Amino acid sequence: MDVGAGATRQEFSLMSVALVLVFAGVITGFNLMRNGPVGPEAVPEYEMYSNHSFSFSHLKGMSFYNGSLSAPTSDEDCGYLVGVTEEGCLWPQEIIVVWELAEEEPMLNESLEKVYVNELMDNVSCVRHACTRENVTYHEALYENFTALDPEGESAPGIVAVWWCNETERSFAVFMLSEGGYSCYGEQEEAFLELLYSFRCHYGRWPRRGRLPETVMDTISVSLMVLFCVGFTFTYKMEKFPNFAHLSYATVGSMVSFYLVRFMRLNPYDTWPFAALVGGLLGMVLYIGVVRPVGDSARGWNRDIILTFTFYIIAHTMVSVIGMFNYWTRNAMGAPSTGFVLRGGDFRWGSLPGIALIGPIACGLLVVALHFFLTRTRMGIALRATAEDEDLAATLGIDVYRAHLSSWFISGTLSALAGSIITLWGGMGLGATDDTFVMVMAGSALGGLDNVYGAIFGGIFVSMAKKTLGNLLFMVFGLAIKPWERLLPIIFLVVILMEMPNGVTGIDLRSSRLVKYVQARFFGQIHGSDGGGVDD
Amino acid sequence: MGQMPPFVNITWFLLRFVSHYCAPTFIFLAGTVLALSTVKRLGRGESQMDITLRMMQRGVILLLLEAFIVAPAFGSSSFYFGVIACIGVCFIIFSVLRRLPPIVVLALSLVIVLNHQFLSLDWIPDDTWWGWYLRVIIHEPNHDWPPFTGLYPVIPWLGVMGLGWSFGTFLSGWEHSRIQELKPYLTATGVISLVSWFVVRLVNGYGNLLPRRGDTLVDWLYVSKYPPSLAFLLWTLGGMCLMMALGLHLQDRPHFGQGATGVILALGRTPLFFYLSHLWLYRMRLPGAARPLFSLPLFPTLVFWLLGILVLWRLCLRYEVLKRNYPTSILQYI
Numbered sequence: 001m002d003v004g005a006g007a008t009r010q011e012f013s014l015m016s017v018a019l020v021l022v023f024a025g026v027i028t029g030f031n032l033m034r035n036g037p038v039g040p041e042a043v044p045e046y047e048m049y050s051n052h053s054f055s056f057s058h059l060k061g062m063s064f065y066n067g068s069l070s071a072p073t074s075d076e077d078c079g080y081l082v083g084v085t086e087e088g089c090l091w092p093q094e095i096i097v098v099w100e101l102a103e104e105e106p107m108l109n110e111s112l113e114k115v116y117v118n119e120l121m122d123n124v125s126c127v128r129h130a131c132t133r134e135n136v137t138y139h140e141a142l143y144e145n146f147t148a149l150d151p152e153g154e155s156a157p158g159i160v161a162v163w164w165c166n167e168t169e170r171s172f173a174v175f176m177l178s179e180g181g182y183s184c185y186g187e188q189e190e191a192f193l194e195l196l197y198s199f200r201c202h203y204g205r206w207p208r209r210g211r212l213p214e215t216v217m218d219t220i221s222v223s224l225m226v227l228f229c230v231g232f233t234f235t236y237k238m239e240k241f242p243n244f245a246h247l248s249y250a251t252v253g254s255m256v257s258f259y260l261v262r263f264m265r266l267n268p269y270d271t272w273p274f275a276a277l278v279g280g281l282l283g284m285v286l287y288i289g290v291v292r293p294v295g296d297s298a299r300g301w302n303r304d305i306i307l308t309f310t311f312y313i314i315a316h317t318m319v320s321v322i323g324m325f326n327y328w329t330r331n332a333m334g335a336p337s338t339g340f341v342l343r344g345g346d347f348r349w350g351s352l353p354g355i356a357l358i359g360p361i362a363c364g365l366l367v368v369a370l371h372f373f374l375t376r377t378r379m380g381i382a383l384r385a386t387a388e389d390e391d392l393a394a395t396l397g398i399d400v401y402r403a404h405l406s407s408w409f410i411s412g413t414l415s416a417l418a419g420s421i422i423t424l425w426g427g428m429g430l431g432a433t434d435d436t437f438v439m440v441m442a443g444s445a446l447g448g449l450d451n452v453y454g455a456i457f458g459g460i461f462v463s464m465a466k467k468t469l470g471n472l473l474f475m476v477f478g479l480a481i482k483p484w485e486r487l488l489p490i491i492f493l494v495v496i497l498m499e500m501p502n503g504v505t506g507i508d509l510r511s512s513r514l515v516k517y518v519q520a521r522f523f524g525q526i527h528g529s530d531g532g533g534v535d536d
Numbered sequence: 537m538g539q540m541p542p543f544v545n546i547t548w549f550l551l552r553f554v555s556h557y558c559a560p561t562f563i564f565l566a567g568t569v570l571a572l573s574t575v576k577r578l579g580r581g582e583s584q585m586d587i588t589l590r591m592m593q594r595g596v597i598l599l600l601l602e603a604f605i606v607a608p609a610f611g612s613s614s615f616y617f618g619v620i621a622c623i624g625v626c627f628i629i630f631s632v633l634r635r636l637p638p639i640v641v642l643a644l645s646l647v648i649v650l651n652h653q654f655l656s657l658d659w660i661p662d663d664t665w666w667g668w669y670l671r672v673i674i675h676e677p678n679h680d681w682p683p684f685t686g687l688y689p690v691i692p693w694l695g696v697m698g699l700g701w702s703f704g705t706f707l708s709g710w711e712h713s714r715i716q717e718l719k720p721y722l723t724a725t726g727v728i729s730l731v732s733w734f735v736v737r738l739v740n741g742y743g744n745l746l747p748r749r750g751d752t753l754v755d756w757l758y759v760s761k762y763p764p765s766l767a768f769l770l771w772t773l774g775g776m777c778l779m780m781a782l783g784l785h786l787q788d789r790p791h792f793g794q795g796a797t798g799v800i801l802a803l804g805r806t807p808l809f810f811y812l813s814h815l816w817l818y819r820m821r822l823p824g825a826a827r828p829l830f831s832l833p834l835f836p837t838l839v840f841w842l843l844g845i846l847v848l849w850r851l852c853l854r855y856e857v858l859k860r861n862y863p864t865s866i867l868q869y870i
Binding site: 028 | 604608613614615637639642643645647650651654665680681682683702705706709736
């Protein structure tokens with residue numbers, strides 16, 4: 001029989017189809033008898049609440065309503081939530097989360113008393129049961145079951161937990177009071193504990209420390225952009241294709257810093273060498289694992305196009321990998337790694353944070369060091385020679401493999417270091433690099449994709465122009481321009497590639513009509529090969 | 537799965553509901569086409585091994601398309617296990633399953649469709665990422681553990697594809713000149729499916745992963761798609777059979793293939809290209825952009841959708857020509 005294809009009508013005869021139906025019916029009947037009509041029992045579903053810089057999971061179908069406490073602080077630092085279950089859900093009917101700023105660490109016993117007195121209820125006495133010490137996101141918490149008794153003798157069971165978050169300097173109280181005679185010791189307690197143990201109270205911010213001044217932020221932003229542009233251009237010059245994964249090193253660098261600060265308790269500045277090393281090694285791995293094999297099997301444009309697409313996919317995959325890392329840190333370690341800022345570990349320099357000084361200086365020193373490396377060391381000169389003409393460099397005895405490997409290490413190091421610096425300055429997120437990458441490409445194109453020094457100029461210009469142009473457009477169009485701001489980097493890139501495909505360093509000033517005019521007008525002579533006069 | 541989301545009104549509900557036909561029809565017909573093309577290739581003298589490898593290749597390409605084109609269009613990570621990935625895995629499985637006798641494939645498919653709701657995956661750990669992801673891929677669609685999310689588990693949809701495969705093998709033995717004779721069979725199957733759907737919803741037990749909560753139209757029609765319950769498949773595949781019968785009926789009419797039917801045929805000749813391009817066309821924003829450039833009320837949205845269909849129609853026509861000009865390129869897979 002010709003199995004699997006070209007079945008004839010005889011193979012689907014009435015008898016055979018009837019037999020199949022009977023067979024499927026018997027199996028289904030057996031399963032129905034064994035399992036009942038609905039199948040495996042459904043487990044309760046949970047969803048996530050995430051706002052006010054904290055998050056927790058709660059039973060699906062529960063809605064939370066905001067309220068603010070009478071305090072002179074913003075509602076993010078101080079407020080309360082009332083969670084109510086949807087009609088039809090059995091438990092829990094109401095959960096309340098209260099949080100407020102505390103100058104000093106409060107005594108937990110006192111906090112618990114305060115909850116009973118202030119938050120819970122009037123004209124109600126409480127019979128308190130076993131008090132337990134628990135951990136909520138690494139903070140010690142008091143957790144207690146109680147029974148509330150009103151003057152008429154009606155009783156309602158409840159649960160309360162209090163703790164202080166030293167990272168955000170806020171005290172938290174979560175409590176649930178059961179109504180309608182439901183017990184707080186079965187499924188209700190499970191739902192409450194799910195909320196409690198999933199609570200992340202320092203959701204990536206230090207609320208007591210304000211934003212950096214605009215000028216400081218701009219300076220750091222420009223410095224980082226220069227680092228990114230230089231690294232990107234460096235890779236392009238060596239390999240002749242745009243490395244779409246260049247900013248992935250930055251994300252990796254920031255994650256290394258995050259991990260070492262959060263879980264190993266290192267100072268953020270101490271993490272820079274580690275982040276740089278990981279970024280550099282990642283660059284080397286990409287060269288050995290991807291660029292070299294592709295280079296061996298394809299030449300010319302084919303190689304460049306394959307590598308361009310490959311690195312686009314790598315960049316995309318890196319986002320997923322970082323997403324997995326984030327999930328792991330959030331669920332297994334209790335600290336989300338997106339949108340975090342490590343500014344709490346920074347030192348103060350007068351009224352400014354240390355990164356305002358260290359960031360730009362570090363970036364400047366790195367660029368200068370790169371210049372000396374490329375012009376004064378044997379390896380640097382070998383790198384430049386390889387970038388100019390690989391075959392010629394190889395015939396001159398230069399180890400081109402080592403040269404390529406070094407260039408990937410250097411560009412990975414620069415980018416990862418920049419990512420590590422970002423963690424002290426602004427939030428780092430999964431998609432944070434998308435816009436930045438277009439800016440980096442625009443900066444590198446402006447500086448000339450073959451010119452590392454031009455990338456410095458390009459990085460500075462693009463970074464400042466984006467800010468200035470954004471402000472100008474905002475003055476003209478108001479808030480309506482905000483959704484379109486993300487297009488600015490793309491517009492930059494398109495305009496630069498159309499008008500100056502070789503970048504500013506590719507412009508021959510001597511042939512500029514304006515320069516010729518100035519020379520003729522003020523110096524009375526014309527330089528240039530054409531020897532012609534000035535057109536009117 | 538889960539509780540009923542708050543639909544604004546019946547119109548909104550029906551607009552969502554009508555899209556339920558897409559996935560089952562897509563997967564069923566993928567199985568049908570797979571069977572027909574296999575018969576064709578065997579007839580041309582291609583070896584079984586070549587056909588198996590080709591099916592696997594197609595499956596892998598679909599997985600890549602899901603990861604890098606479809607998932608980003610939904611704003612999901614590359615690990616998202618969606619309908620295209622599901623079809624890809626089903627193709628890979630069918631590269632082996634196809635060697636079974638067609639009647640066995642039909643029996644297995646029916647058993648899967650009727651019994652997958654009893655499947656318990658308790659033996660797979662759900663506290664490790666790989667266990668969770670495996671559950672998502674096999675039978676437990678959800679979004680709870682990003683990036684290991686997915687809505688189209690393989691097991692139930694493999695059954696649907698198997699039904700399609702069986703239909704395809706049946707069609708391959710049917711003389712083309714007698715194709716119109718299929719009309720009453722398709723109509724009968726469609727009507728029986730819809731009657732069965734009514735009985736399943738009325739009894740409100742077996743076959744309903746989401747039980748009927750009341751007696752409004754929404755209560756009756758709100759069936760579980762993730763994973764597909766028997767009620768869902770009876771309604772959608774029954775509707776598909778009726779639509780196929782209608783197609784056969786229209787096929788002999790004058791002017792068939794012109795006007796609206798011409799547009800539908802053009803879209804249907806390049807289904808995967810249409811699917812991929814419609815995602816990005818209606819998304820109206822670049823990868824990574826969180827919000828659309830604009831949002832519209834219901835009626836302008838329908839106008840916008842129609843305009844999109846016109847654009848896609850032209851695109852599909854051009855793509856068809858391109859595909860015809862380069863028959864051995866990668867375009868043959870899309």
